[in-house]
Amino acid sequence: MDYDVIVVGAATTGAVAAKKLASQGFKVLLLDAKPKSRIGDKACGDAIGEEDLKKAGVTLPSNVIRERILGADLISPDGKTAFRIQGYGYTVDRVGLGSALVDEAESAGAKFMENFHVDAPIIRDGRVIGVKGSDEITARVILDASGNKTRLRGTLPDEWGIEKVVEKKDAVAAYRIIMEDMKPAIEHGYLRLIFDQNTSPGGYIWLFPEGNLSNVGLGVTMIGKYPNPKIATENWIKGKYEGKIVAGSGDTVPTRRPFATMVGNGIVLAGDAAATVNPVTGGGIGSGMLSAKFAAEAVANALSQADLPGINELWNYNVTYMKEYGVKQAGLDVFRRFLIKLSNDDINFGMSSGIMDEKTVTQAAVTGEVNINLRKEVEIMIRGLKRPSILLKLRQMASDVKTAMDIYSAYPSSFDGFWSWRKRADSFFANLPY
Ligand SMILES: Cc1cc2nc3c(=O)[nH]c(=O)nc-3n(C[C@H](O)[C@H](O)[C@H](O)COP(=O)(O)OP(=O)(O)OC[C@H]3O[C@@H](n4cnc5c(N)ncnc54)[C@H](O)[C@@H]3O)c2cc1C
The missing domain is CATH 3.30.9.10 (D-Amino Acid Oxidase, subunit A, domain 2)
Structure with a gap:
């Protein structure tokens, strides 16, 4: 094998994973289709939450920070209600951040290869052993951080259970x-x-x-x-x-719930390639970095257990990710599906009546739990406005969020329990009324 690990995609997810693995002494190749100077050049809101960075163990270089963020204002469609949510973060120079993170990975010992477009994985004897582009390069493990349009996951064997497409x-x-x-x-x-x-x-x-x-x-x-x-x-x-x-x-x-599994024989997926984005906000830089941290830890562990790690050795990545972020992501996906069906009138009403308030939104953002505020006076007002059906819908949604989180909290500790768990999760989401 040419390398211990090939990280495909050198943006925020890939560079963080490569740095973590290289700093532990593994022989890492970090490659990207773009030249180094354009790695961070991406359509983005450029906003990152401080808490996410802390959890991922990433410190932003001060020269890429454009503004310190103290919170967010959420405005209703009619402009009459505004919630101010407190929460620290930054807006950043994405191009500067891209190059800085690649520099950090290189300083930690990773080899960086620019302008290398991966066309497909090399799959042999039931495992991924490398990537094909203008050349063929092999490694003990491939870490796919090549974003939402990844060329890798689409050709992986079905029996590994990795979703191949994100539905529109x-x-x-x-x-x-x-x-x-x-x-x-x-x-x-x-x-x-x-x-x-x-x-x-x-x-x-x-x-x-x-x-x-x-x-x-x-x-x-x-x-x-x-x-x-x-x-x-x-x-x-x-x-x-x-x-x-x-x-x-x-x-x-x-903007969906987590992939049911993000590991195969010789491969792990992280960041947008594994749909690790917050379904409600669409923010994926921080959660991608978090997935990079968990993936790198699991890969390092697996490489010390086996020469050529397979699903069983890499499984712990799924378990850690689901526990630390996937449970919340699953709950937020239910919330998202509910929110996208609301009309402007519904949102104006929900925000102005106090059904949704700063506390509800902050809690959903931090934990994924949705506790709809149904105080007695709010209930009376809803009934007075002749919108009692909204009460039922809200109660149903809050209960569905909880069930989704319960299902993901019961994520199997090994591949043995995967398919029965997957059946339960798929059937729950397929039967949601929204
Ligand atoms: C308009 C918009 C606004 C957003 N705003 C925010 C925001 O404000 N905050 C936030 O947190 N998130 C935001 N997001 C989401 C965020 O941009 C992504 O979640 C995040 O960039 C994902 O990082 P990644 O490293 O996983 O993937 P990407 O950033 O997609 O990086 C993938 C890398 O892989 C490389 N690559 C791709 N294919 C290949 C290949 N075949 N061979 C070799 N290399 C390849 C690419 O060149 C790229 O460098 C926004 C997204 C959009 C579209």
Whole structure:
């Protein structure tokens, strides 16, 4: 074998995983289809939560921080209700961050190869033994961090149980522009998220401050005849904000529950390649880094147990990820599916009536649990407004969130229990009424 580990994709997930493995003395190749200077060049809101970074053990280099974030404002469609949620984070220079993380991986001992496009995995005798591109390179384990459009997972054997595609209904298409000296200026230190099911169905419009730059964009869930996010962004900005547009691009992001498994014989998946994104916010940098940490730990452990690790040796990655993030992600996927079906009227009502409040939203963001506030006076008001059916729907959703989290809390400790667990999880999600 040429390497202990080949990490495919050198963006935020891949570079973090490569650094962790190389610093433990493993022979690591980190490769990317892009040149090093463009690794971080990606359509993104550029926002990262501090808690996620801490959990992943990543320190941002100070020169890539554009703004310190103190919280977020969530605005109702009619603009009449705004929740201010406290929570620290940063907006960053993504291109600078991309190169800095690759530098860190190289300093830890990983070899970096730019401009190498992986076309497919090399599969032999029931295991992945390398990758094919302009050349063939082999390794004891392949760590796929090549994002949502990965070329690796689609050809893996079905019996490993790794999902091959993210369905459109479980993905968001998003577009963002970066504006210099935008007028009117947005408040520094706070992310601004606006819900409007007409402009950004199943998503939201965002305005994120980045020093003298502003990151403005929107996402739409890819259900039915969804609007083109580029046109929707440009139309929404027109007449509201002005400034010099310095960048504009779009991409898709998976917004679903965790993949049922992220390991095969000789391969693990992390970051967008494994759909580790927060289903409600669409934020995937921090959770991708977290998955990189857990994947790297499991791979290091597996390499010390077996010359050529298989599903059984690598399984612990699934177990740790599900416990630390997957349970929350599963609950949030139920919440997302409920939210995308709401009308603007429903959201205006939910936010103004107090059914949803800052506390509910903060708890959902931190733990994934959704505790709908059904105090006596709120119930009386809903009945008075002749919307009692909303009570039933909310109760059902909160209970479904809990069931989803219970299912993922009972994730099997080995591959032996996988298929029966998978049947239960798939059937629960297939039968959700939303
Ligand atoms: C418009 C938009 C806004 C977003 N805003 C935010 C935000 O504000 N905060 C947040 O946390 N998340 C945000 N996200 C999500 C976030 O961008 C992703 O979750 C995150 O970038 C995933 O990182 P990754 O390293 O797993 O994958 P990617 O960033 O997709 O990196 C994959 C890497 O693999 C390389 N690669 C791909 N295919 C191959 C191949 N065949 N061979 C070799 N190399 C390959 C690519 O060149 C790339 O460098 C946003 C997403 C979008 C689309």
